[in-house]
Amino acid sequence: MENEFKREHALVVLSGGQDSTTCLYWALARFGEVQCISFDYGQRHRIELQCAERIAARAGVPQVLIPMNTLAALGGNSLTDSSIAVGAEAEPETGLPNSFVPGRNLLFLTAAAAFAWQRGIHHLVTGVAQTDYSGYPDCREETIAALQSALRLGMETEVTIHTPLMHLSKKETVLLARDEGALEAMADTHTCYNGVRPPCGECPACILRARGFAEAGIADPLVAS
Template identity: 40%
Template sequence: MSENKKAVVLLSGGLDSTTALYLAKDKGYDLYALSFDYGQSHGRELKAARDVAQEVGVEEHVVVETNMSAWGGSSLTDEEMEIPEGDDSNDEIPSTYVPARNMIFLSYAASYAEAVGAQHVFIGVSEVDYSGYVDCRQEFIDAMENAINQGTVCAVEEDKEIEVHTPFINMTKAEEVELGMKLGVDYSLTWTCYRGGEVACGDCDSCVLRLKAFKEAGYEDPVEYE
């Protein structure tokens, strides 16, 4: 690791991003958490992000407001689209895909990183259990990292390139849960369900993948389900 020990971690409050935050902490980074109020259908995950950031003890937690519901295109941002039930055998891109969401998030993360002097950005994407989301592939991450380092003064003028870390890119969610348990992640604070409410629904795509991961890892999910 370079001498620069500041890291911006994209923190949604879900399983992946929370594990990434704990991992960055374990590696000794000073943590700057970045979350988004992007017009998603409920705020339950944002509450989880705040709870996780407080529990871990980040240097700063910024919540960005950006209205992606203005154009919809996803059942997470368009009230007229219904969130489908989960199907882990489905090989089609689900309606919960938010157009270019990780592209937008990583652009904000790059700006935030340059502003605070961080050369590291963590994002909890995986090519293995990624629901067909095209912005979770290594090819996309490599392209974004290149764009970031072509478009930031710190990289172009100061030779301080920003590295995008994807520690779970080749991991299954079960392997990620196993790692998280070793890191002491408090998964009871996290929220993965696509539907808002007091308890998780248990049958949306995100819940199905999460429950499967905990079962395969041999742990009980501490989150309550309907």
């Protein structure tokens, strides 16, 4: 498996967070050439963009930053509107937490596929997971499979979307990061939805991350640093 893609080029969607960083190192172990793409969508936790730049530099891979300010213009969620407090509870109207940014992963992967198409890249890597996540429908396996089909049809390309974390718990994701040599890079990552460093430790993202490291029995380099 690890030698299957050694002659291939992969594009990693790198947010600057724990999951995408783990996926970057997963890709580095499997693909002959790797580069990253990050998105500025007006997120309140904009510090993650600085983290993504540092992580890519640490890994020695090129990174490009793409503006996606349409999501901020649409608003209506706590990740693009600082006046809305981040909450884990489901909204009565949608059944989803207010941190859900509708269309985010669909837009990111479509833009990444377009970027890849221009460069003859046929492999996209993203850190979405339907296990241990916040209920976002654009993180589900069936969503990614449907999007992959649409991209192949719409761009007439054999693009493949790789989701190494899809069925992993946060504990298993931490263990994968360790196995792929990504633990040191975790010190540069950002997960906190409130956009503070050190992390607030109280938002849903911080709680989920802390639980994963605790269950894995590994100290989080971000907190330790």
